[in-house]
Amino acid sequence: DAKTTQPNSMESNEEEPVHLPCNHSTISGTDYIHWYRQLPSQGPEYVIHGLTSNVNNRMASLAIAEDRKSSTLILHRATLRDAAVYYCILRDGRGGSEKLVFGKGTKLTVNP
Amino acid sequence: GAGVSQSPSNKVTEKGKDVELRCDPISGHTALYWYRQSLGQGLEFLIYFQGNSAPDKSGLPSDRFSAERTGGSVSTLTIQRTQQEDSAVYLCASSFKGAWNEQFFGPGTRLTVL
Numbered sequence: 001d002a003k004t005t006q007p008n009s010m011e012s013n014e015e016e017p018v019h020l021p022c023n024h025s026t027i028s029g030t031d032y033i034h035w036y037r038q039l040p041s042q043g044p045e046y047v048i049h050g051l052t053s054n055v056n057n058r059m060a061s062l063a064i065a066e067d068r069k070s071s072t073l074i075l076h077r078a079t080l081r082d083a084a085v086y087y088c089i090l091r092d093g094r095g096g097s098e099k100l101v102f103g104k105g106t107k108l109t110v111n112p
Numbered sequence: 113g114a115g116v117s118q119s120p121s122n123k124v125t126e127k128g129k130d131v132e133l134r135c136d137p138i139s140g141h142t143a144l145y146w147y148r149q150s151l152g153q154g155l156e157f158l159i160y161f162q163g164n165s166a167p168d169k170s171g172l173p174s175d176r177f178s179a180e181r182t183g184g185s186v187s188t189l190t191i192q193r194t195q196q197e198d199s200a201v202y203l204c205a206s207s208f209k210g211a212w213n214e215q216f217f218g219p220g221t222r223l224t225v226l
Contacts, residue, residue, distance in 0.1 A: 043217030102155040
């Protein structure tokens with residue numbers, strides 16, 4: 001599985017935008033970029049995913065670099081509820097096991 | 113609709129005993145996954161089911177661990193002769209088949225082996 005690199009931790013203030021970076025220099029053409037987050041004492045939850053184009057949903061936006069070697073998860077207005085560990089994960093779109101390979105993620109702290 | 117449910121939510125057992133953990137996936141989801149999260153460790157994959165068969169068991173840490181799925185629905189993870197290092201939160205997830213499909217996670221079972 002192709003690897004991702006994320007900062008260990010980031011801090012933000014409430015109601016400000018947050019940009020969470022992820023590097024994936026060995027990404028293959030069939031890898032989808034997925035983001036999950038894990039709130040304290042809960043199971044992970046899906047945030048967003050994309051392949052080549054930028055994506056928006058009600059939770060966040062995903063900006064994918066033109067060469068696909070990096071991506072950024074954007075939370076437009078952070079709330080206290082967004083404090084979580086955010087995981088950037090590559091999944092091969094050709095199928096196979098389809099398991100999620102979690103790294104250490106980025107722990108986001110949101111200050112009131 | 114109902115999400116993924118797991119039972120029990122907490123399980124305390126003595127070293128050497130067997131335990132069974134249950135997962136009820138979202139109705140209609142053909143894929144089911146087990147993961148575990150140990151204190152201070154990340155989430156690690158254990159096993160993946162497509163229907164009732166398990167094409168990927170590569171994450172099971174030893175032959176003390178086994179899992180089955182029946183009727184394309186409920187799954188049971190069994191740990192025999194539990195050890196203290198088995199203490200962790202065991203998470204189940206389900207999805208429609210396809211690497212682009214999101215996985216929905218249950219709340220987990222916290223296993224403590226004394």
